[in-house]
Amino acid sequence: MVRKVGIGCALWLIAAQWAYGSAQNESGEFTQLDLRLPTGVYRCAYGEPLVGIERSSELNERVKVHYQGRVHELRREVSKSGLPRFSDETTGLLWIDLPWKSVLLNLKNERPIANDCTFAPELALAQLDKRGAAERLHQEKRVKKVAKKH
Numbered sequence: 001m002v003r004k005v006g007i008g009c010a011l012w013l014i015a016a017q018w019a020y021g022s023a024q025n026e027s028g029e030f031t032q033l034d035l036r037l038p039t040g041v042y043r044c045a046y047g048e049p050l051v052g053i054e055r056s057s058e059l060n061e062r063v064k065v066h067y068q069g070r071v072h073e074l075r076r077e078v079s080k081s082g083l084p085r086f087s088d089e090t091t092g093l094l095w096i097d098l099p100w101k102s103v104l105l106n107l108k109n110e111r112p113i114a115n116d117c118t119f120a121p122e123l124a125l126a127q128l129d130k131r132g133a134a135e136r137l138h139q140e141k142r143v144k145k146v147a148k149k150h
Helices: 002-020 125-149
Strands: 040-047 050-055 062-067 070-077 085-088 093-096 102-106 111-119
Touching: 040 102, 040 125, 050 125, 062 085, 062 093, 070 093
Parallel strands: none
Antiparallel strands: 040 050, 040 111, 050 062, 062 070, 070 085, 085 093, 093 102, 102 111
């Protein structure tokens, strides 16, 4: 299953590259598309079921990714196609942001974390953060119980 998702993700990104082509301006710099996409929760078909995206008001340069009860700030990268790509080398996260669907990748092991993500207007970031915090607290309690037994 992971292999299929990885291949599907790669094919999807190649198709996006082909659809938009290489966007260079007259000075040879790559023109970056400014897609105004919504802030909120994205429902994903594969991998992590829900990912929150919080966009900064400043010219589409940063996003905050709410994932597994934590918030990661990612900065925009220059891409040949001009499509929005946000990454953080420290955490190894890459968010590729498109109007029809998005993907969250783990750059360290080169695998998708969440794929085929679309905006879910019925969900709020606050709901996602509470759910993630509750899951993290539950997991920490389980780790403490296991540690006490050993």
